Amino acid sequence: MSDYDLIVLGAGPAGAAAAIKARSLGLSVAVIDEAPAAGGQVYRAPSPALTATQPDADREKGDALRAKLAASGAVLYANHRVWSLTSGFSVIAIGPDGPLTLEAPSLIVAAGAIERHIPVTGWTLPGVIGLAGATVLLKAHGVLPGRRVVVAGSGPLLLLVASKIVAAGGEVAAVVDAAPHTGWLARAGAMLARPDLMAKGAGWLLALLKARVPIHSGAAIRTIHGTDGVEAVTIGPVDRDWRPVGDAERTIAADAVCLGFGLLPATEVTRLLGAEHRYEPELGGWVPAVDASLQTSVPGLFVAGDGAGVRGADAAPLSGELAALGVISRLGRGGDLAREATKIATDWHRSSRFGAAMSALAMPPPGAAAMIAAETTVCRCEGLSRAKLDAAIAAGARTLADLKATTRCGMGPCGGRVCGEAAAMLIGAATGWDRATVGQPSARPPLRPVPLAAITGAFDYDNLPIPAPAPL
Amino acid sequence: MSALYDLAVIGGGILGSAAACRAAEGGMRTIVVEQQTLGSGASGVNAGTLSLQIKRVKLMPYAIKGHELWERAGERVGFHKTGGITLAFNQREAELLHERMALKREAGAPIELITPARVAELEPNLSRQVVAASWCAEDGYANASLSGAYYRTLLDTVGVDIRERTPVTAIDRSGGAFELATPTGTIRATRLLLACGAWLKAAGALLGLDLPVRARVNTVSVTERGPALVGTVIGHATGLLTLKQKPNGSVLIGGGWQGTGSPDEGRSWVDPTTLLPNLRLAMFAVPGLDRFRVVRSWTGFEANVPDFYPLAGAAPGIDNAFLLGCVRGGYTIGPYIGTLMGDLILGHEPELPLFDPGRFVTTAAAA
Amino acid sequence: MAGDLRIGSAWARTVSFRFDGELLTAREGETLAAALYAQGRRTLRMSRDDSGPRGAFCFMGVCQECVVSIDGRLTEACRTPVHNGLVVESVR
Ligand SMILES: Cc1cc2nc3c(=O)[nH]c(=O)nc-3n(C[C@H](O)[C@H](O)[C@H](O)COP(=O)(O)OP(=O)(O)OC[C@H]3O[C@@H](n4cnc5c(N)ncnc54)[C@H](O)[C@@H]3O)c2cc1C
Ligand SMILES: Cc1cc2nc3c(=O)[nH]c(=O)nc-3n(C[C@H](O)[C@H](O)[C@H](O)COP(=O)(O)OP(=O)(O)OC[C@H]3O[C@@H](n4cnc5c(N)ncnc54)[C@H](O)[C@@H]3O)c2cc1C
Ligand code: FES
Numbered sequence: 004m005s006d007y008d009l010i011v012l013g014a015g016p017a018g019a020a021a022a023i024k025a026r027s028l029g030l031s032v033a034v035i036d037e038a039p040a041a042g043g044q045v046y047r048a049p050s051p052a053l054t055a056t057q058p059d060a061d062r063e064k065g066d067a068l069r070a071k072l073a074a075s076g077a078v079l080y081a082n083h084r085v086w087s088l089t090s091g092f093s094v095i096a097i098g099p100d101g102p103l104t105l106e107a108p109s110l111i112v113a114a115g116a117i118e119r120h121i122p123v124t125g126w127t128l129p130g131v132i133g134l135a136g137a138t139v140l141l142k143a144h145g146v147l148p149g150r151r152v153v154v155a156g157s158g159p160l161l162l163l164v165a166s167k168i169v170a171a172g173g174e175v176a177a178v179v180d181a182a183p184h185t186g187w188l189a190r191a192g193a194m195l196a197r198p199d200l201m202a203k204g205a206g207w208l209l210a211l212l213k214a215r216v217p218i219h220s221g222a223a224i225r226t227i228h229g230t231d232g233v234e235a236v237t238i239g240p241v242d243r244d245w246r247p248v249g250d251a252e253r254t255i256a257a258d259a260v261c262l263g264f265g266l267l268p269a270t271e272v273t274r275l276l277g278a279e280h281r282y283e284p285e286l287g288g289w290v291p292a293v294d295a296s297l298q299t300s301v302p303g304l305f306v307a308g309d310g311a312g313v314r315g316a317d318a319a320p321l322s323g324e325l326a327a328l329g330v331i332s333r334l335g336r337g338g339d340l341a342r343e344a345t346k347i348a349t350d351w352h353r354s355s356r357f358g359a360a361m362s363a364l365a366m367p368p369p370g371a372a373a374m375i376a377a378e379t380t381v382c383r384c385e386g387l388s389r390a391k392l393d394a395a396i397a398a399g400a401r402t403l404a405d406l407k408a409t410t411r412c413g414m415g416p417c418g419g420r421v422c423g424e425a426a427a428m429l430i431g432a433a434t435g436w437d438r439a440t441v442g443q444p445s446a447r448p449p450l451r452p453v454p455l456a457a458i459t460g461a462f463d464y465d466n467l468p469i470p471a472p473a474p475l
Numbered sequence: 476m477s478a479l480y481d482l483a484v485i486g487g488g489i490l491g492s493a494a495a496c497r498a499a500e501g502g503m504r505t506i507v508v509e510q511q512t513l514g515s516g517a518s519g520v521n522a523g524t525l526s527l528q529i530k531r532v533k534l535m536p537y538a539i540k541g542h543e544l545w546e547r548a549g550e551r552v553g554f555h556k557t558g559g560i561t562l563a564f565n566q567r568e569a570e571l572l573h574e575r576m577a578l579k580r581e582a583g584a585p586i587e588l589i590t591p592a593r594v595a596e597l598e599p600n601l602s603r604q605v606v607a608a609s610w611c612a613e614d615g616y617a618n619a620s621l622s623g624a625y626y627r628t629l630l631d632t633v634g635v636d637i638r639e640r641t642p643v644t645a646i647d648r649s650g651g652a653f654e655l656a657t658p659t660g661t662i663r664a665t666r667l668l669l670a671c672g673a674w675l676k677a678a679g680a681l682l683g684l685d686l687p688v689r690a691r692v693n694t695v696s697v698t699e700r701g702p703a704l705v706g707t708v709i710g711h712a713t714g715l716l717t718l719k720q721k722p723n724g725s726v727l728i729g730g731g732w733q734g735t736g737s738p739d740e741g742r743s744w745v746d747p748t749t750l751l752p753n754l755r756l757a758m759f760a761v762p763g764l765d766r767f768r769v770v771r772s773w774t775g776f777e778a779n780v781p782d783f784y785p786l787a788g789a790a791p792g793i794d795n796a797f798l799l800g801c802v803r804g805g806y807t808i809g810p811y812i813g814t815l816m817g818d819l820i821l822g823h824e825p826e827l828p829l830f831d832p833g834r835f836v837t838t839a840a841a842a
Numbered sequence: 843m844a845g846d847l848r849i850g851s852a853w854a855r856t857v858s859f860r861f862d863g864e865l866l867t868a869r870e871g872e873t874l875a876a877a878l879y880a881q882g883r884r885t886l887r888m889s890r891d892d893s894g895p896r897g898a899f900c901f902m903g904v905c906q907e908c909v910v911s912i913d914g915r916l917t918e919a920c921r922t923p924v925h926n927g928l929v930v931e932s933v934r
Contacts, residue, residue: 118900127894416906448747459758
């Protein structure tokens with residue numbers, strides 16, 4: 004017996020919209036999220052400690068979303084981390100009260116995105132944090148990443164984070180963008196589709212110029228210096244293919260670095276369930292292959308939001324609604340929804356253009372592997388340098404699985420979620436293969452490390468279902 | 476026309492690779508054809524337990540030889556001889572333990588029964604609820620994820636050609652030699668060894684053989700690195716737990732609990748309903764695991780035939796074709812039985828008898 | 843790095859907790875990672891591999907760099923709200 008008609012994994016803008024839509028058409032819906040409240044990354048609920056800050060549009064949108072979701076009648080399992088799933092579908096989570104298993108014939112995965120990283124010497128120092136992580140500190144906690152911050156990497160989060168730091172009274176020592184100036188211009192067409200968002204970006208830029216923040220395009224961090232934490236950052240130019248060029252280096256004093264190279268669709272769940280995936284650089288990399296209703300190759304498994312391809316916060320709720328309509332049609336409920344679906348799809352495609360253009364802007368070209376020095380730690384969990392990984396590749400490792408087997412890269416607690424893209428870039432650099440050919444890592448449970456005690460709970464030895472022993 | 480090999484081995488697991496090495500040492504021009512990469516099958520994902528206490532009585536002489544070969548491989552495969560303890564937590568399990576270990580001891584494994592007090596001395600962090608236990612000083616483990624890299628070096632050294640990412644999709648033997656169809660061209664050889672692991676049934680069908688090969692889906696889990704808990708290989712009287720802590724502090728938990736999926740689907744999945752008792756058993760045996768987190772659970776296919784003994788010998792009714800697979804405890808025994816197979820193909824008498832596939836298959840359909 | 847990195851001053855209740863024995867304060871409900879980071883406690887442990895200092899990196903439960911020990915259990919500091927009397931140990 005199923006517990007619900009539909010389970011939605013992720014209560015960000017995509018998942019929340021999917022749940023609200025499905026509820027409005029009469030489905031019983033559970034939404035499950037590891038965060039303490041709905042909202043996802045962009046509309047993350049501020050920590051309860053943060054009672055007064057200046058009004059913030061994202062926060063207001065988040066409050067509205069939380070209120071609508073609460074009123075919809077969907078059951079929200081907050082603080083529940085999903086660690087495994089099986090087809091059919093069972094969703095297996097650990098919550099504050101222990102293990103929880105939910106079952107439903109349909110599943111919408113709206114798990115969002117994770118950040119892409121390109122390692123640089125010194126990036127393991129305390130005070131170096133992800134760009135996406137910096138938005139969490141700033142928005143949910145009202146905490147500055149540092150007093151004097153270098154914001155580096157690629158993509159639109161650079162300007163967002165830098166402008167938020169400035170607005171909060173922090174100092175941005177430099178914005179360092181690997182993409183050349185022309186990168187932004189080349190995408191201008193798509194960006195003009197959304198003059199409102201364009202204006203938002205221009206506003207960030209203006210704020211930075213007003214604060215006299217130096218913005219270096221076509222540049223990247225060469226080294227982050229420090230002993231106990233960040234003390235200074237050396238930057239230098241990169242060419243159009245993001246290869247370090249020339250010796251025009253400069254060293255900037257700083258006590259923190261925010262570093263990130265765009266977002267990757269979080270596809271672990273869809274990979275774990277065996278859905279087909281395609282490589283779509285414009286959407287951030289590997290994405291599940293879907294039909295027009297956002298159903299994957301696994302019947303009943305739908306995707307929405309950044310997890311279906313990084314298209315940004317505005318496109319996310321539309322894809323959630325589209326997926327909800329897909330679920331309803333598949334279950335044979337809710338009458339003729341084709342017209343509504345077409346309309347939502349049209350809006351979704353329009354708003355996707357901007358997000359996808361932004362996502363593409365962050366995407367490293369193949370030459371970016373040259374940004375990683377031989378001695379740089381690539382796999383943080385296992386302390387593996389580029390030189391070690393290169394040696395394994397030279398000895399025959401051709402896949403992320405091979406690298407894992409021979410070096411333990413990706414075997415640590417992050418499960419390769421931080422180093423996987425960099426490792427794939429190294430294989431690509433050595434073999435000349437493109438990212439699609441290098442392939443994806445295999446997804447296995449648990450999706451995040453889970454305490455053994457949380458899985459096993461209390462039990463009685465005599466009740467263990469021990470099968471007959473193997474033949475003698 | 477492409478080169479003619481003396482021997483083509485389909486399947487780059489431990490079994491196929493070990494046989495290929497021996498054949499090449501004996502002078503045969505040999506190629507290994509592997510659909511993915513060397514060691515990507517069971518050979519690379521297994522728990523790496525080298526325990527005589529969980530070997531079948533009749534396979535004990537092979538397992539002892541297998542241990543010797545892994546010990547010689549040493550560091551290259553992460554070999555550790557730690558000794559192993561098998562635990563019984565109630566009377567029924569104690570009886571099973573006594574009965575089985577006595578027979579294994581007779582078969583040549585240096586296994587002794589030890590008291591719970593001795594267990595507590597050897598491994599102070601084990602459960603105090605042990606009622607009976609056995610010990611084997613020969614037991615230990617190696618790192619299965621190094622299988623592919625290890626055999627790649629060996630195969631290179633003896634001059635075996637390796638063709639990876641090359642599935643064999645058809646076998647034609649109308650022209651005398653075996654012609655193996657692959658997406659990247661035909662491979663020709665006068666002799667053929669199928670060492671296709673869980674895919675042996677499908678590969679046998681390419682020769683018109685109907686092999687009664689089935690696949691079990693075994694589950695293994697690993698924790699993140701943590702403080703030292705145990706130094707030996709820990710087992711359970713029923714065989715349903717194998718556990719060891721690597722020098723880096725991570726704990727590997729196996730025991731043959733069954734996942735879902737099949738070789739035909741090309742994938743297998745961890746089944747949370749069998750993972751649960753597997754982890755509970757581990758936690759019961761080693762209570763200190765409550766401080767550890769699981770970082771990954773995975774599955775692999777282990778092939779077997781109805782009597783759970785190997786298929787190792789000439790393919791019935793097909794000249795110059797051989798079959799090798801379905802070895803229970805095949806990580807331990809694989810290097811040795813693969814070598815015996817190489818000897819058979821070279822026309823030498825193997826040191827220990829092989830396991831004639833003819834016991835299942837009487838005739839080959841004309842292909 | 844001196845001072846507190848928190849923006850603004852209107853906060854909810856202040857609570858206290860221990861990190862490796864030392865008494866520290868936090869705003870109730872703040873995550874442990876944010877509370878420690880904001881007070882300049884950026885080093886949470888030493889790497890087993892290069893013995894270099896490590897601290898919170900992703901703030902979203904992915905990287906596992908912020909892992910600490912609470913009641914002997916490993917926990918991500920970035921996903922753990924601070925409450926009064928919380929006792930936290932760093933992971934060796
Ligand atoms: C850290 C981060 C910060 C960002 N900040 C901004 C920003 O400030 N402004 C902006 O415009 N865009 C930002 N983005 C991009 C923005 O997140 C997306 O465009 C938008 O939020 C996508 O919505 P979504 O619903 O697809 O995913 P999300 O909003 O990411 O929601 C996904 C939800 O799934 C949950 N989840 C994932 N896996 C599991 C699991 N295993 N178990 C339980 N729950 C799970 C997560 O907790 C999350 O709440 C950020 C992205 C990230 C990763
Ligand atoms: C999870 C698990 C845990 C285990 N734990 C232990 C243990 O602790 N101790 C122990 O002793 N044993 C253990 N075993 C058993 C052991 O791993 C196997 O018996 C052994 O590895 C089998 O080796 P193999 O070479 O026959 O098969 P495999 O390693 O599976 O090799 C067969 C190869 O053939 C290839 N192939 C198949 N069809 C084709 C084709 N048509 N064309 C080209 N290539 C093809 C496959 O890709 C594969 O690489 C375990 C097994 C599993 C699955
Ligand atoms: S900072 Fe990455 S998991 Fe907490």
